[in-house]
Amino acid sequence: MALDTPFYRSTSAGEQVRQVRELVLSQHQADAGQADQLAYGHAHMGVDQIEAGGFDNLTLASDGLLSFDGDVSLSLGQSLSLYGRVLGLTDTASDSSQVRLAASYVRLAGYGGLTGRDNYIHPTVQGGSTAGISSQPLAGNLQLNASQLLELRDILSVGVHGGTGAAEGLLASVDRRGFDQVELASDGDMRFLAATQADGSQLYVPGDLTLAAAQVYPGTAAVATVHAGWQGTNAAYDPERRLIIARTTDSAPALPYSVFGSLTLGAANIDQGGILRAPLGALNLGYSWTNQQTQTVNLLPGSITSVSAGGLLMPYGGTVDDQTWQFDGEDITLYAAGGTQGDNVNAARQLKVGMTLLGESVDIQQGAMVDLSGGGELLGAAFVSGRGGSTDARFSPLVQNGADGFTLPGLASNPVYAIVPGVQSLAAPAGGEAGASDPLLGQQVTIGSGVPGLPASTYTLMPSTYALLPDAYRVEVNGLAGQGAVTPAQAMRNGSWSVSGVLSIAGTGIRDSLASQLILTPADVLRSYSQYNEMSYADFVHADAARRGIPRGMLEADAKTLELSLRRNAEGASFNFDGTVLGEAAEGGFGSTLSVVVPNNNGIELLADDGQAAEGYISLYASDLSAMEVNRLVIGGRPVVLYGQGATMLTSALPSTLRLLPLSCARGGADCSRSHVGQPAKPRQPQRYRDRAGRLHQHPGSGRCGLRLGRRLYLPGR
Numbered sequence: 001m002a003l004d005t006p007f008y009r010s011t012s013a014g015e016q017v018r019q020v021r022e023l024v025l026s027q028h029q030a031d032a033g034q035a036d037q038l039a040y041g042h043a044h045m046g047v048d049q050i051e052a053g054g055f056d057n058l059t060l061a062s063d064g065l066l067s068f069d070g071d072v073s074l075s076l077g078q079s080l081s082l083y084g085r086v087l088g089l090t091d092t093a094s095d096s097s098q099v100r101l102a103a104s105y106v107r108l109a110g111y112g113g114l115t116g117r118d119n120y121i122h123p124t125v126q127g128g129s130t131a132g133i134s135s136q137p138l139a140g141n142l143q144l145n146a147s148q149l150l151e152l153r154d155i156l157s158v159g160v161h162g163g164t165g166a167a168e169g170l171l172a173s174v175d176r177r178g179f180d181q182v183e184l185a186s187d188g189d190m191r192f193l194a195a196t197q198a199d200g201s202q203l204y205v206p207g208d209l210t211l212a213a214a215q216v217y218p219g220t221a222a223v224a225t226v227h228a229g230w231q232g233t234n235a236a237y238d239p240e241r242r243l244i245i246a247r248t249t250d251s252a253p254a255l256p257y258s259v260f261g262s263l264t265l266g267a268a269n270i271d272q273g274g275i276l277r278a279p280l281g282a283l284n285l286g287y288s289w290t291n292q293q294t295q296t297v298n299l300l301p302g303s304i305t306s307v308s309a310g311g312l313l314m315p316y317g318g319t320v321d322d323q324t325w326q327f328d329g330e331d332i333t334l335y336a337a338g339g340t341q342g343d344n345v346n347a348a349r350q351l352k353v354g355m356t357l358l359g360e361s362v363d364i365q366q367g368a369m370v371d372l373s374g375g376g377e378l379l380g381a382a383f384v385s386g387r388g389g390s391t392d393a394r395f396s397p398l399v400q401n402g403a404d405g406f407t408l409p410g411l412a413s414n415p416v417y418a419i420v421p422g423v424q425s426l427a428a429p430a431g432g433e434a435g436a437s438d439p440l441l442g443q444q445v446t447i448g449s450g451v452p453g454l455p456a457s458t459y460t461l462m463p464s465t466y467a468l469l470p471d472a473y474r475v476e477v478n479g480l481a482g483q484g485a486v487t488p489a490q491a492m493r494n495g496s497w498s499v500s501g502v503l504s505i506a507g508t509g510i511r512d513s514l515a516s517q518l519i520l521t522p523a524d525v526l527r528s529y530s531q532y533n534e535m536s537y538a539d540f541v542h543a544d545a546a547r548r549g550i551p552r553g554m555l556e557a558d559a560k561t562l563e564l565s566l567r568r569n570a571e572g573a574s575f576n577f578d579g580t581v582l583g584e585a586a587e588g589g590f591g592s593t594l595s596v597v598v599p600n601n602n603g604i605e606l607l608a609d610d611g612q613a614a615e616g617y618i619s620l621y622a623s624d625l626s627a628m629e630v631n632r633l634v635i636g637g638r639p640v641v642l643y644g645q646g647a648t649m650l651t652s653a654l655p656s657t658l659r660l661l662p663l664s665c666a667r668g669g670a671d672c673s674r675s676h677v678g679q680p681a682k683p684r685q686p687q688r689y690r691d692r693a694g695r696l697h698q699h700p701g702s703g704r705c706g707l708r709l710g711r712r713l714y715l716p717g718r
Contacts, residue, residue, distance in 0.1 A: 002083075003043050005063035007120040013169060016040050018123045020163055020174045021064030024090060027072050041123070047074045056508075058103075059083070063111050064124035065160070065176060068099045068142075076103040078508050079441060082144075083109050085127040086160040088176030089140055097140035099179075104507040105427075105441045106146035108184065110154030112196040121169030127157035128202060132173075133232045134159040138180040138207045148426050148442055148507035150186035150213065152224070153193040157204040158182060178206045186213040187248050188426045188507075189256065192224035192263060200262075204230045206238070209267070212246040214253045215275040218261030219430030220316075221327075227287070228267035236268075236291050243267035245274040245303075252304060255279060255312045257429035259378065262352070266292060270359075272368075273300035279309035279376065280556060282339075282351060286358030286565070293567070294359040299579060301367030307355050307560045309376025310586070315465050317433065318380030320533055323547075325380065325540050328433045334541060335554040336643035337590055339561055343644045351638070353554060354561035360569045361576075368579035372560040372630070374589040378537035381468050388531020394418075394464040395436040397476055398496070398519060398529075411437055413479035418467035419445070419459040426506055428462050435463030442506040445475070450489030451497045451520055460506070467526055468534070474521040477503075483514035495525035538588075553643045557589030559631065563638055564596045566620075572613050577624035583631060591631025595638035596620065604635060 003023045019041040029046030041064075050058060056077035060066060066084030070093045074080075080103035089097055115122050125131070138159070144150065159178020163170035182205050184190065190213035195201045200223035203209075209228035218224050229241025243265055252275060259280040265272075266287025276283055283305060286294035299305060317327030324331050335341050339353030355372065357364075364370065383392040397414035400407045415437035428439040439461040449456040454473065467474040478498075489499040501518040504511035521529070535543075538555045545552035562581070566574040583592030598604060598618045605617035606625075613619035625633060 001043065001045060001059065002061040003041070003063060004061075005041070005122055005124045007117055007122055008169075010119055010121050010169065013121055013123070015171060018121070018169055018171050020170055021062055021124045022067055023060060023062035023065070023084070024067045024069050025060065025072055025074075026069035047072060050074065050076075056510075061111065063113070065174070067176060068097065069093050070097050072097075072099045072101070074101050078505060078510060079103050079105040079107075081107040081109070083111050084156065085111050086125055086131070086157045086176065087142065088134070088159050088178055090176075093140065093177075095137075095139040098143075099140065100143045100145070102145040102147070104146065104148045104505075105151075106144050106149075106186070107151045107153070108144060108156065109152065109193075110156040110201075112154045116167040122167060123163075123169050125160050125163045125170075125174050126165075126168065127160065127204065128155045128199075129204065129233050131157050131160050131204070132162035133206065133230075133235075134161045134175050134177050136175060136177045139177050140179050141181040141183070142179040143183045144185070146186040146188065146190075148186070148188045150184060150188075150190045151193055151430070152184070152190070152203060153201050154195050154197065155199065155202045159206050180207045181210075182207060183210040183212065185210070185248065188214050189253070190216045191256070191258070191430050192218045192222050192261070194219055194222040194431050195224075200224060203227065206230050206241075208241050208244070210244040210246060211274070212248050213274065214247065214249040215256065215277055216245060216263075217256050217258055217277040217279075218263045218281060220258050220261060220432040222261045222431055224262070225264040225266065225287075227292075234291060236293065237266070237295075239268045239295065241267060242269045242271055245270075245272045245276060247274040247302070254423040254425070255309070257312070257314045257425065258431065259309060259312070259314070259316060260353070261431070266294060268294060269296045269298075270294060271298050271300060272305060273303050275304045275306075277304070277306045279307065279312055280353055281307060282354060282356075283307055284356045284358065286356070286362075288358055288565070288567075296361045297357050297359040297363070299357075299364045299368035299370070301365055303368045304371065305355065305369070306371035307353065308371040308373045308582070309556055310371075310373050312376040313469065314378065314429075315433070315469065316378040316380060316537055318382035318533065319535055319540055320382040320384060322533075322535065322540070322543060325537070326382070334544060334643055336641035337552065337554050337558065338593065338639060338641045339554060340640050340642070343642065345640060345642065348640050348642055351561060351563055354563065356563045356565055358565040360567045361571075361574055362564060362566065363576045364579040365576075366578040369582065370562060370579060371582045372562055372592045373582040373584050374555075374557040374559045374586040376556040376586075378556060379469065379534070380537055380540065381532045381534045384531045384533050386531065389529070391530065393521075393526055393529035394467050394474065398494075400480065407480070409478075409480050415477050415479075416464045417461040417475045417477075418464050418469075418472055419447075419475050420462060420466055420469055420472045421454065421457075421459070422471075424458070424460045426460070428460060432463065433465045435465050437464070439463070440505065442508070443503065444506050445501040445503050445518070447499055447501045447518070447520075448486065448489070451499055453522070454520070458504075467521070468523050468532065470523065472523045474523075474526050476519040476521075477501075478517040478519055481517040483512065483516050486515045487517075492519070495528065496521040550643070555589055557586035559583050559585040559589060559592035561593040561595060561638070562628075562630065564594070566596065566598055566618050568602060568616075568618050569613075573607065573619045573621055575620045575624055577627055581628045581630060583629050585631075593632040593634060593639075594625070594628055594630040595634045596625075596636065597638055598636070
């Protein structure tokens with residue numbers, strides 16, 4: 001059910017159409033009297049209507065408000081998709097309203113699309129960072145539960161006040177309460193999808209927010225930001241609100257097929273007790289903007305916070321000419337060593353591959369794991385039209401030779417997928433290059449024995465671009481042959497296999513009663529059908545650097561960077577570490593980096609275990625930094641590497657923070673001995689430090705100061 005909002009000319013839009021679009025879901029359908037009172041642009045649906053219709057799949061979409069009228073409880077057999085600009089409670093809903101929605105597969109998304117045109121109005125309310133905040137107190141709870149997979153996408157707000165802006169054009173402001181508590185939970189994965197607009201996916205929640213799943217991650221190339229305790233762009237986060245990440249399984253699931261995604265979490269207080277992953281991507285826990293500042297970031301026992309791709313093997317674009325790498329039809333820019341990207345210092349300041357922990361207090365507690373390790377492999381394959389044929393067999397059905405001659409089926413009857421033996425994900429990967437056919441969420445196939453090298457099992461259908469992975473198979477569902485009884489596997493003359501397979505949807509009772517005929521093609525046989533230029537991403541990075549005559553860019557094997565972005569904590573030290581850091585590079589990779597950065601004109605103080613933080617400093621215990629198993633430590637800045645046509649250049653990410661004056665090297669008895677101490681630039685002024693008694697001294701020498709570390713330490717100069 002969809003409720004759209006047209007564009008109207010500003011000069012001719014009448015009062016009747018200048019009403020907010022609102023789709024209301026209640027437990028019971030409106031009676032005839034209530035239905036007669038519905039305003040233009042409003043729709044009402046009851047859970048009892050949905051249940052009476054026997055629907056297993058439901059989509060509710062509103063180009064405006066998606067509101068709930070009191071207590072609502074709905075459980076669906078397969079999928080629930082909610083699209084809107086704002087979620088809220090109706091004016092008649094109780095302050096204690098409980099909204100509980102559940103399905104095997106749940107999608108929560110913004111409505112997307114354009115919201116403004118010159119000389120037109122779009123009569124609805126807008127979500128996002130500029131949306132007004134409801135003047136009413138928060139109320140009730142919203143729970144979305146997925147037994148298999150929960151997805152989030154685009155821009156969505158909880159609660160709103162506004163609608164009378166020039167582009168919106170409503171006759172009167174709309175005020176809808178937000179939820180006091182929002183819980184998004186999945187027994188399987190929770191993933192953020194690539195947005196349909198340029199600003200990435202964004203979720204704004206004014207109350208507490210809990211994200212609970214087996215693992216939470218952004219899809220390939222997806223950029224997502226989540227805010228809890230949001231009170232508008234001109235206000236600070238609500239200091240009493242929390243963003244909580246929790247896990248719903250005891251064991252850690254397999255790494256998702258996802259790379260180069262980015263997830264930022266913002267709130268006054270962040271408790272990370274789940275499994276957060278962004279393989280070869282960016283995780284930012286904590287947010288700092290003009291008015292919004294994160295206070296505390298806690299990595300709790302049992303949590304895993306990872307930007308490692310160790311153990312991941314997946315396709316990622318390819319190169320036809322060995323000169324440019326393409327992904328999803330676009331040329332990509334290689335990442336520089338260290339995880340930055342851009343052709344100038346300003347463009348490359350943001351850490352695109354790595355992890356940032358930002359706040360007044362960052363606490364990595366015992367039992368928490370931070371994974372910066374290197375590993376994984378991205379494989380590239382580009383179809384080459386020519387002597388190997390003019391058709392990419394990954395994207396087209398095979399020609400069939402029957403009694404009536406040759407037949408070329410279409411994808412409508414003969415969709416093409418891939419299967420990859422091993423641990424099976426609950427659904428096909430999000431993002432990445434599309435295959436010939438899009439698998440349904442959770443679509444899988446059960447195949448019996450008889451195909452050499454392929455165990456009898458149930459396999460998740462993957463995009464056909466995965467068909468060239470080691471041990472993978474191209475899968476064509478031969479719809480022209482129809483369905484029937486299970487038949488033994490038979491070898492075909494072209495090297496493929498004809499087998500029976502039963503299609504189903506994971507986590508539901510949906511399953512075909514009859515078997516479909518499948519054409520399975522091993523990866524090596526597929527290479528004989530079409531010609532591919534195959535090169536790994538790492539080999540291309542090496543070749544590109546050799547061609548340019550410059551040091552190489554970032555590889556999967558490189559360990560990643562952890563940036564501690566700390567602000568002054570009036571209650572003591574800004575950082576505590578009792579957890580575990582995995583920071584080893586894979587073979588041929590560069591080591592990991594720990595970078596400590598602070599706001600402009602702030603001093604850093606290194607303390608012994610019995611030292612006390614001094615007023616006016618951002619204080620850290622030397623033992624906490626020494627306990628982190630990284631290969632490189634940078635205090636006062638973060639190196640930025642520029643990778644480009646001319647050369648690879650190393651500079652500082654935050655020049656203004658390199659002023660470490662005053663820097664306390666020995667306050668409280670901290671041992672500043674060092675095994676390896678390096679300093680890229682000598683300070684122009686002498687450094688100052690405090691002795692054990694807290695007295696301030698000025699050192700006339702180089703100003704270098706180290707920790708007792710078995711790694712390289714950098715203290716950038718001013």
